[in-house]
Amino acid sequence: MRYVEEFRDPAAAKALIGRIGEVAEAIGATRESPVRIMEICGGHTHAIFRYGLDRLVHEGIEFIHGPGCPVCVLPMARVDEAVEIAERPGVIFTSFGDAMRVPGTKKSLLQAKAEGADIRTVYSPLDALELARRQPDREVVFFGLGFETTTPSTALTIQQAAREEIGNFAVFCNHITVPPPIKVLLDDPHMLLDGFIGPGHVSMVIGTHPYDFIPRDYGKPIVVAGFEPLDLLQSVLMVLEQIQAGRAEVENQYGRVVPEHGNPVSLAAIADVYEPRPSFAWRGLGEIDASGLAIRPAYAAWDAVAKFGIGYGARRAREVAEPEGTRCAEVMTGRIKPTGCPMFGTDCTPETPLGALMVSSEGACAAYWQYGGRRGPEAAE
Amino acid sequence: MCLGIPGRIVEITDAHRMTAMADVSGVKREVNVACVAEGDPAALVGRWALIHVGFAMALIDEAEAAATLEALRHLGEAQETLEQIAEGARALS
Amino acid sequence: MALRGDRVTLAHGGGGSAMRDLIEEVFTGAFEPDGMEDQARLEAGALAEPGARLAFTTDSFVVSPVEFPGGDIGTLAVNGTVNDLAVGGARPLWLSAAFIIEEGTDFALLRRIVASMKREAERAGVRIVTGDTKVVGRGAADRVFVTTSGVGVIPPGRDIAAVHIRPGDVAIVNGVLGDHGACILAARGDLALSSDLQSDCAGLGHLMDAILAAAPNARAARDCTRGGLASALNEMAEAAGVGIEIEETALPLRAEVKGTCELLGLDPLYLANEGRLVVFVPETEAQATLAAMREIDTGAGATVIGRATEGPAGQVTMRTLFGGSRIVDMLVGEQLPRIC
Numbered sequence: 001m002r003y004v005e006e007f008r009d010p011a012a013a014k015a016l017i018g019r020i021g022e023v024a025e026a027i028g029a030t031r032e033s034p035v036r037i038m039e040i041c042g043g044h045t046h047a048i049f050r051y052g053l054d055r056l057v058h059e060g061i062e063f064i065h066g067p068g069c070p071v072c073v074l075p076m077a078r079v080d081e082a083v084e085i086a087e088r089p090g091v092i093f094t095s096f097g098d099a100m101r102v103p104g105t106k107k108s109l110l111q112a113k114a115e116g117a118d119i120r121t122v123y124s125p126l127d128a129l130e131l132a133r134r135q136p137d138r139e140v141v142f143f144g145l146g147f148e149t150t151t152p153s154t155a156l157t158i159q160q161a162a163r164e165e166i167g168n169f170a171v172f173c174n175h176i177t178v179p180p181p182i183k184v185l186l187d188d189p190h191m192l193l194d195g196f197i198g199p200g201h202v203s204m205v206i207g208t209h210p211y212d213f214i215p216r217d218y219g220k221p222i223v224v225a226g227f228e229p230l231d232l233l234q235s236v237l238m239v240l241e242q243i244q245a246g247r248a249e250v251e252n253q254y255g256r257v258v259p260e261h262g263n264p265v266s267l268a269a270i271a272d273v274y275e276p277r278p279s280f281a282w283r284g285l286g287e288i289d290a291s292g293l294a295i296r297p298a299y300a301a302w303d304a305v306a307k308f309g310i311g312y313g314a315r316r317a318r319e320v321a322e323p324e325g326t327r328c329a330e331v332m333t334g335r336i337k338p339t340g341c342p343m344f345g346t347d348c349t350p351e352t353p354l355g356a357l358m359v360s361s362e363g364a365c366a367a368y369w370q371y372g373g374r375r376g377p378e379a380a381e
Numbered sequence: 382m383c384l385g386i387p388g389r390i391v392e393i394t395d396a397h398r399m400t401a402m403a404d405v406s407g408v409k410r411e412v413n414v415a416c417v418a419e420g421d422p423a424a425l426v427g428r429w430a431l432i433h434v435g436f437a438m439a440l441i442d443e444a445e446a447a448a449t450l451e452a453l454r455h456l457g458e459a460q461e462t463l464e465q466i467a468e469g470a471r472a473l474s
Numbered sequence: 475m476a477l478r479g480d481r482v483t484l485a486h487g488g489g490g491s492a493m494r495d496l497i498e499e500v501f502t503g504a505f506e507p508d509g510m511e512d513q514a515r516l517e518a519g520a521l522a523e524p525g526a527r528l529a530f531t532t533d534s535f536v537v538s539p540v541e542f543p544g545g546d547i548g549t550l551a552v553n554g555t556v557n558d559l560a561v562g563g564a565r566p567l568w569l570s571a572a573f574i575i576e577e578g579t580d581f582a583l584l585r586r587i588v589a590s591m592k593r594e595a596e597r598a599g600v601r602i603v604t605g606d607t608k609v610v611g612r613g614a615a616d617r618v619f620v621t622t623s624g625v626g627v628i629p630p631g632r633d634i635a636a637v638h639i640r641p642g643d644v645a646i647v648n649g650v651l652g653d654h655g656a657c658i659l660a661a662r663g664d665l666a667l668s669s670d671l672q673s674d675c676a677g678l679g680h681l682m683d684a685i686l687a688a689a690p691n692a693r694a695a696r697d698c699t700r701g702g703l704a705s706a707l708n709e710m711a712e713a714a715g716v717g718i719e720i721e722e723t724a725l726p727l728r729a730e731v732k733g734t735c736e737l738l739g740l741d742p743l744y745l746a747n748e749g750r751l752v753v754f755v756p757e758t759e760a761q762a763t764l765a766a767m768r769e770i771d772t773g774a775g776a777t778v779i780g781r782a783t784e785g786p787a788g789q790v791t792m793r794t795l796f797g798g799s800r801i802v803d804m805l806v807g808e809q810l811p812r813i814c
Contacts, residue, residue: 001386001387001405001406001729001732001733001736002387002389002429003387003429003441003446004386004387004736006450007450008795009453010795010796010797011457012453012454012456012457013795013796014457014460014796015453015456015457015459015460015461016453016456016460017796018460018463018464019456019460042383042814043383043384043814044383046814049800050794050800051794051795051796051798052794052796052798052799052800053796053798055798055799056796056797056798069814070814071814096434096811096812096813096814097739097810097811097812097813098810098812098813098814100810101807101810110807120664121664121810121811122664123410123434123435123665123666123738123811123813124434124435124436124666125434125435126413126435126436127435127664127665127666146813146814149383149385149433149438150433150434150813152416152436152438153413153433153434153435153436153438156413156415156416156436160398199383200383201383201385201431201433201438202383204385204431204438204439205438227383227385229795229796230453234449234452234453253449255442255445255448255449256441256442256443256445256446256449257385257431257439257441257442258439259439263416263438263439265415265416265417266416266438269415350803350806351806360814361739361812361814362383362814369803370800370801370803371800371801372800372801373789373791373800373801383814384739384812384813384814386733386736386737388737405733405736405737406729406730406732406733406736407669407670407729407730407733408660408667408668408669408671408730408733408734408737409667409668409669410665410666410667410668410737411666432737433813434813435666
């Protein structure tokens with residue numbers, strides 16, 4: 001597979017790992033006093049564990065798993081609202097596979113499907129729109145979640161629906177943006193981070209300048225990375241080299257895909273269809289200003305919140321408490337590892353997930369279980 | 382959020398709606414090319430793009446890809462040389 | 475031909491003459507042209523040999539779509555049960571076939587399915603000797619559901635079972651993995667993928683004969699159906715109380731299957747196969763096994779993928795591309811396409 005397999009070459013990986021080790025030694029990184037690098041994006045967390053990179057790099061490097069997993073940060077109340085919409089008669093509720101198993105307060109979408117709601121997994125919002133075309137007597141709703149990588153595709157789909165005047169299609173919009181939660185973490189005096197690995201596909205849309213504030217205001221390096229193992233390893237090396245040289249800059253390792261100024265068509269579609277919400281609730285981080293997107297009034301006919309009277313802002317959002325004993329928020333923000341949560345592997349397993357971090361393929365808990373082979377809580381780190 | 386895969390645009394299926402057929406290792410899927418088409422979508426045929434949820438979101442910059450791989454190859458060679466030197470030193474000591 | 479119309483109606487399940495016509499013309503006419511009693515009456519033959527054991531298995535088939543590139547529900551129904559017998563070291567002898575048919579299903583479709591079953595049964599050297607049909611109302615079944623049970627004979631002295639696997643034993647598969655699962659995903663249509671992928675559905679009885687002839691101390695085999703290779707290995711590791719380690723670089727995969735997995739975020743280790751087995755043999759018999767398998771059409775792609783280890787009992791691990799290690803766990807629920 002072109003542009004994929006070349007970036008998985010084991011010989012090159014070995015070389016990178018060697019070089020990373022040298023620089024780590026040179027800057028005095030040790031297991032007891034590691035360099036703490038946060039990979040913001042859940043897809044990077046997944047890749048790190050799938051290829052075992054955390055165990056292959058020098059022991060003085062600690063990966064702190066960031067909140068860039070849109071399923072993981074989705075509050076349970078949003079899942080409840082999605083289920084409520086799906087259970088309305090006549091609705092075909094469509095969603096990416098990732099969200100299907102996330103537990104709500106009563107049930108997940110998959111459980112609602114078993115109970116008779118017409119809920120279908122789709123690969124693309126365009127497929128949901130096609131469903132609306134083919135079934136004019138049904139209301140098709142698409143669960144729009146994700147960061148900026150996915151936001152343009154729902155925006156472009158809504159614009160297409162508007163052009164064709166397809167009236168039986170709506171989006172339940174829960175899109176969020178990456179820079180605000182990073183700022184929240186950097187402002188937290190308890191978070192000790194030395195550098196960042198930036199989300200490659202989010203940056204494909206927004207470019208690299210939205211991260212300028214990280215080196216400028218906080219003095220930390222950030223390297224925007226691709227998703228293949230060589231991309232991640234090269235990015236780790238680039239972060240270490242910045243630290244070694246006393247630099248703090250935004251660097252782009254993923255130049256073959258990420259343009260400096262992002263994608264103009266995507267950005268224009270986002271600006272046309274969405275407006276920032278004054279604030280949005282993130283599981284684990286609480287309310288964050290200007291971090292969520294809502295559909296503009298001009299496109300209200302395609303907004304599930306307006307159509308069904310359900311959803312954030314439609315009525316006083318009823319937020320929900322975390323399941324007892326869980327420490328999802330602390331894992332999500334990198335304060336503890338999954339093994340630091342007493343529920344990990346005990347009450348919370350892939351078969352009986354208590355939170356989204358165990359359900360989502362990008363969640364740190366799922367990664368620790370699936371690839372890392374950790375099966376239970378460990379002593380405090 | 383991030384699952385994107387490079388695919389080759391092999392055919393334009395609807396220039397007006399901006400849709401094309403992308404090929405990923407022999408598996409074909411129709412994708413929207415609005416994000417990557419500048420003017421006539423026909424110019425995209427044969428190009429590689431990053432595909433995510435049915436949209437071609439960025440064209441792969443082949444020169445950049447080659448440059449990255451070249452840099453990695455150099456690093457590999459440099460690293461190998463360093464290791465050989467280190468091994469030589471160990472053998473002598 | 476007494477069968478009227480071109481589709482199945484509830485009358486065809488009523489037990490009367492319409493049902494008799496359906497059974498005779500579509501089913502028994504193909505499977506046992508000389509006629510069928512309510513129960514098959516069969517000579518014990520090899521089963522009567524002292525020390526021989528009777529092997530007995532059953533499986534239901536509900537695949538959607540019912541017809542797909544490379545096969546149909548009938549191909550699966552015969553080969554699935556033949557394979558369940560064969561991987562246990564039994565020579566498959568006789569099958570039963572029960573059909574639950576949704577009202578409104580075309581006779582032409584049923585005839586195609588039956589033709590597939592007859593062809594695969596002949597290839598496998600088995601007879602379909604008894605069966606049943608029921609018709610249910612529209613929506614109560616997805617066109618056709620098929621259940622096949624199978625009887626086979628395990629020769630005296632043969633005991634192929636996962637519990638015999640020992641550390642050091644070599645794991646061999648007979649060809650590229652995941653074709654069936656990836657083909658079905660594309661064939662369902664809701665993901666709008668197209669490819670030239672075909673199901674790998676095939677009977678493995680002759681392959682097992684070749685394996686057991688070449689490797690008299692073969693330990694165990696399992697077909698890698700639902701849940702893929704990963705599930706089969708987990709079950710075997712658990713039963714044997716051994717660890718199993720496989721090599722990522724050794725897994726045979728078609729480019730199109732890799733592409734499907736990358737596009738949808740799936741792991742090929744969990745994709746269903748319908749003509750693939752994994753067999754454990756002592757290291758000393760591995761080369762002979764490979765050579766014998768490669769002589770058979772269903773074994774042309776035979777290759778070593780790993781071995782049993784002293785590792786934690788029941789745990790399957792995979793050495794990754796970079797020499798790291800990851801656990802290959804049992805699947806929880808169904809693999810869903812993801813975007814993250």
